Amino acid sequence: MPKIRSFSAPWLQEPNPGHKLFEQAEETNRLPASIASSRNASQGPNRTIAHRGNEVFVARGREIRWGDLADLKDAWEAQQSRTGSASHLNGDGSDSSFEVYDEETSRLPQGPGYRVIKTPVASEIRQLVISPNKDQLAVLTSHTVHVCMLPDTSHLTSGETAPFKPKFWTVGPTTHVTSKSAVVSALWHPLGVNGSCLVTVTEDAVVREWELSTIDRWSFDTPTLEVDLKKLADGTSLDQDFGASTSTNKAFSPDDFDMKVASACFASRNSNGWAPMTLWVAMAEGDVYALCPLLPRRWSPPPTLIPSLSVSVAQKIETLETDPEATREEKLLAKQQLEWMADLDNQEPKLLDGPYGEVTEVYSRPSRPGSIPRLQGPFELAVAPQDEQDDEVELKDIFVIGAKRNTADLMMGEDFELYADDDDKDSLSVSVICLLSTSGQVKVCLDIDGVEAQWLPPRNASTRAFPDQAIPSLLVFHTFDTLKPAEMTPDSWPVFSEDVTTRYAFYVTHAAGITYVSLAPWVSLLESELQSDSEAGADFRFDLMVKGQRAEVDRIYTPQHAQNVLAAATAFKSSDLGHFVLSATHNDPVIMFFDTPESELMSDRQETPMSTEHGETPEPLTVWEPRPLFHPSEVLSRPSTLPPWVDALRTSRKRPLMQQEVRLSVATLEIFTEGHRLVSSEVFELNNAVAELFRKCEALTYELKEQITKVYEVNQRIETISGEGESRSTKEQNISEEMLVRNRIDVMKVRQENLARRVENLRKRLGQVSTRELSDKEKAWAEEVRNLAGSILGDEEEEEDTTSASISTAGKSLKRFEEVQSLRDALFEQAQQLQSTDSVDGTASPMPVMKIPSEIRKQKVAQVMSLLDRETALVEAVKSRLEKLSIE
Template sequence: MPKIISYTPAWLSKPNPGHEIFVPSSLSADHPSLSGGVGRKGTGKPGPRRTIAQRGTEVFIAVGREIRWADLVYLKEAWEDKQKSSGKGRKRDSQYQDDHAQGYRTIKTPVAGEIRQLVISPNSNYLAILTSHTVHIAVLPESSHLTAPDTGPMKLKTYTLGPTTHVTSQSGVASALWHPLGVNGSCLVTVTEDAVVRVWELSTGDRWSFDRPTLAIDLKKLADGTSVDQDFGASGSGANKGFSPDSFEMEVASACFSSRGSGGWYPMTLWIAMREGDVYALCPLLPEKWSPPPTLVPSLSVSIVAKVAGMEDDPEIPANSKLLAQQQLAWMSDIDIQEPVHIDAALGEPAAEVYTRPSKPGRIPKLQGPFDFDLAPEESEDELDGLLSDIYVIGARIDGEELMFGEEDELEIEDGDSSAGLSVGVVCLLSSSGRLSICLDLDGIEAQWLPKLKSKVSRFIEETDAPSLLTFQVLDTLRNAEVGNNNWPTFSHDCNSRYSFFITDISCVTYISLTPWVFRLENELNESTAGTDFRVDLLAKGQNTTRERIYTQRPDEQLAPLAASSVIQDPDLGYLLLTASLRGPVSITFESPDFEYAILPRQSESPTYELESEKPLILCEPRPVYQPAPSFEETSALPLLLEKLRHSKYKRLLKEEVRLSPATLTIMTDVHKVLSEETHRIGTAAAELFRRCERLQIELKSQIQKTNDVAHRVDAISGKDNGDELVLPCNEALEQRIEAVKRNQEELTRRIENLKKRQTKGTNRELSDRERAWMEEVAVVERKIIPSAQTGDSKSEATEPWKRFEQVVELKEKLLRDVQELAEEAEQAPLPSPSVKVPSEIRKAKMAQVMHLLDRETALVEGAKSRLERLSLG
């Protein structure tokens, strides 16, 4: 877990502008967000609160129907400049003064209800604004508009997405996702609660692209589909909306894509989590025009071709698998014959290649699911444990070595972290009770389509088993007392690692990291050595996943739920997590993994800027800054009650003396309800303030004690202590301490050696069975290699290796003598007649064969001798 350095800084606290941009201008007790989206009448329903969107150091915060736009670095520097000017006691002209731009603006939106989600596009040029039922797309301006002279509210160019589709009379919007393979990040996928997926390819030059989707799929129809030729489009506004089991079991809770840099089919797979606990996948889901990363098409082409080649002549493979492979081959063949169009990408990125969605075997894929959960825990008695709220998918890594095997040119991998990690996908599910289920997609998601209606092969296809996910670990992030019906936990991506994320509940933030076991599991899956099953079982049963709660709201603040966290990594801000409620922002600063940021000078300061002194040593754990309870600032409801009584039938009693009567009792009862509730809130807040004051005194004493201990240690090291002994110079004192440590180390080493010798002498235990077997094996090898002094049976000795070696040596010497004699006779004798002449090639071949046999026997004997020597030494 990253180390926490500090919590909400001063420039994000009251009464600075950094705090005010997160809170509404007027907050009343009946605000619809104070109870998780439930209004006065209680007709609202809980849902995700993703009200913070990020673009670099800029943040967009949804507050009611407004959007606040701010640059956090600008706000921080403005606060620092204000502190410097107030400390010097004189005013100086600065860009951060009140008559200049303040680095934040208010954006007016045309929405009719409270904004629940803000989703920014990959290229940061569009912002999707979601209410419970409507979707608006805003075109974002440049950052320079934040520092423009005009600081008043601004109105952006906004388009209504689906004016007749996403309306209040239709089903609510569960998720809006920017497709990772959209052209320049302009493709939006909306998923409604009634399980309808729509793909929108947006273009500001074509207003019709905001009116109708290019692809609409009703998942309830697709789940029962049998042929790709059927109509799976969404029903019109006049369709029957009566109750059906599908409408209850297929109520969408959330949907997600994996990252663009994932391997395999993951970038084009839409994962849908149903509220009742089912999980579905839609692969491949592509817009009409799509832009893949450089490694996607080659990796898919290699895997599909290898798969088809392996299945072609294997009779044991079922017909449905062969049909699926042929469908994938037809889909890839349609891509291979295309000539991609090269268009300009975002600034600083290479030109993008744009492909057209293949028409074969069909533009609508098969709905895969519901997935079976292997090794799933037993069903809980708590109903909220089975109600899913969010889904988060980490795609498989890209195998760059396998992809580039035999290739001369290397492809650039966009995501630097995508080449490391698991070769299988990870699917994380989150329930309303805060239960996190970590599942592995061992089978691997693949593209699937329904067969054609007139296809002959489809008649003989057997029913396939339902896809499955392996439940690896199950964790709880909430206590029993913190679970509520309005809770809707959400995932937030961590910018430093693809295997870590944050979970934001209604009242707390939890850090989760899968890094401790991901790389170990990948090694076990790749090596597959002896004991792999045992080690994998230890990984699954052990609590290897890092789970740490980093923030918890006070009990009196839980009526204002936290928004989904946003993580920022910037040299000026550091490694920052930002969340907010209607009470104000909450930020947590972690120790940045990139330590280069800490030593770089700030570029925004003038050349005469003097570097600040080193930060003091942190002697205590950081904690959230105390914020006064809202009860101290809320206005009393008693004046409003008195005003109502003056216009009611009891107005006469307010001017008369108090008399015992039913009317007086009614008035006193109403007043007591108001006063008792207000005094209870104020008393609770005052008690919390008192406890904080006592805790502050205790912490102050602890810090003083720790500082005193550190000071004594420094004085002892430097030799400046004021004891009775003579004060030595710093260098001499350090040298004496080093010499004392060396002497102590030598003494410990000597004692350890003595203990080892005593232990060796005192050990007199019997040999184990394995040691006896090893000694017997050494003796057998010795008898086979070295001749023993005892004479044995001549027949048995003839088969021993040492006897064979002696025979080979004798044979070698004899052959050498014979060859030498024949050579001498050949030199002295006259030339033989042509009838008895032996060709030189045959003589050379025979000699080479003999020498090869001799060398082989010699190597065998030498290897046996060396092995015996090693065994003897061991």
């Protein structure tokens, strides 16, 4: 998992303006924290944070607060830089670039980097879901859905201080109302045209598709597709009506309990096959259903989706034609898929301009065999007995990771290959479905069989009497808990959140904290097992892998107040801010910064000079560990309710009692009883807040002592490395810190002078070097030297080509060297013999004695000596070259 670097962002902490983004709304300021948090927990998932790049949208009450985190950070850094300069500060030391928070009106100040967005909602906002193109924002309350047309960033940073009022549209003004079922999920369809298709799922298991268009108001009033899953589960043919019932009087049905929707989810757009058009629905009772293919009336597939579906359907039909055991239902399903693909192939796609200058191909939803698919499920979960949950535990959220794209089958027989994304390299060829319950238990399931498109049979006698279809199943690969038994609450609503670094990592947010989960440890190993052709020992290998490989599960944040309800964690990764996760309590932000690969590389580079003698880099000693910020309880800053109560008494019918002496009466007893209730509740909360603050201060002293101890250890290591520790250990040398610093400075000064002197000498020598061209005699001499070297050492170019050529040249040079030595020895022996015969006989030689002048003799001797010196130099050169060749 990524290492947490920090738990704080100063530009988002109080009293900076960025903290105002996360403060309570006006209508909840006067509510106790326990009441507000319990009310938030009972109304559904809390997804109140959405982002667009560095921009963040935070829902507080009935308003949305927009902020640019990069601008807030830059403004805070600029303010800190101006704080050190008195010329940029006011007389009281405050910065005038930010407005002061107005305590009387409790209004969020406007300024650079943040702004208030007014909404037409009538109740508290529960979810914010941003569209794939980042131009629309779905705003959900418990029963209503609104869509905000997000303006460009330049409009929000234009310098205006008034609250911004963008265009809002109400989705289903007569459908999603408080008198009908609650909305549990609103999803932007991954295959919608320019991300404009919204899918809403209500608690009563009704799925609606809204293909939104700003130029067509009717698209917000009526859905293009409406499916009642309870009717579809009992359907028998395509011709039935599966729309939601419009009558308000409903009879009792067991499906109202078994098919109470908790959450729904799509796979990502770049998933393989049928996954992007499959809607997974999790019921509160524990059942899981799939609806495939669920498409809008006009949809835009990725470039490889339709070819991959054509290949899979063709392979399936070819397999069924050669399989004698194929059932009639399987053949009918293959025929329906072929009709669906034929209708799709006969279309001519329309080309539309995308948001970033891209051209988008738009197809119409095939009309054959039908627009409403068959409901697949409930899926049977292969759960071990020890992993089965209690009957009272309910599912709360579902998260689907689609299978990777199979480009190998798609490009079979082609001369080139499709480009594979980095996410597809270490991905699974099966879909992963994660289920989350109220107890914090996460089940990681694998769709081994693969969900494919299915429709109900047509309405005729020959195909209606099929036997019951086999129950689909999901393989429960891994089960783990994210909550302790003491942290479980029946009214909690934990949720999943995606990670931005890898598709196989996510966050689980619940009232007890935020948990990071990574499935990467077993994904690559499982994919290699699935792709292997060997079936020998497959059961043993899978069993060993299931028992050995586990997901990385780590609690990265635990709130200090147990009653706080955390917003769903939102992951960010940008070059300006880094990699971090943002959440929020009812009044404060929660942020965790992670180490990015760039920072890890920089730290490695900084630690390289500290390598040891063996070439190993020692790990740096951690002086302090990051820990969450401590926020004192808001009870300490909350105004007392006693003065307003006293003012209310002075204007009530008990006003005469406030102006006279205390007398024993029923009215006086009522006043004292009510006053005691108010004072006792406030005193109790204040005592708890002060006790918590005292415990934190007491723990802070121990943490400070621990940090001082670690700093002392680092100091000892530095002194040991620099050699100053031994000198201090001796009592004979009692040198102060100042003397040590001065001595070190003197040594460095002397070293600097020596380096400057050496540089000056080198500069003078380089200045004396002539850069003129060689003369003709020098060129002739160099050519003669090259010829002589070639005649003695052979051709150097051939020598550098291969090792065999080098060995042959070395042999020639050695042979020639030996011949020269033998000739020299023979000449020396002859000269010695002549000298010995002349000295012994003392007689004149039979040869005529020639008188050679002394000048000529001296010249000849000088020539011989020069030749000998030259020959000696050549011999030494040959010897050194032979030594180099032998070394190589």
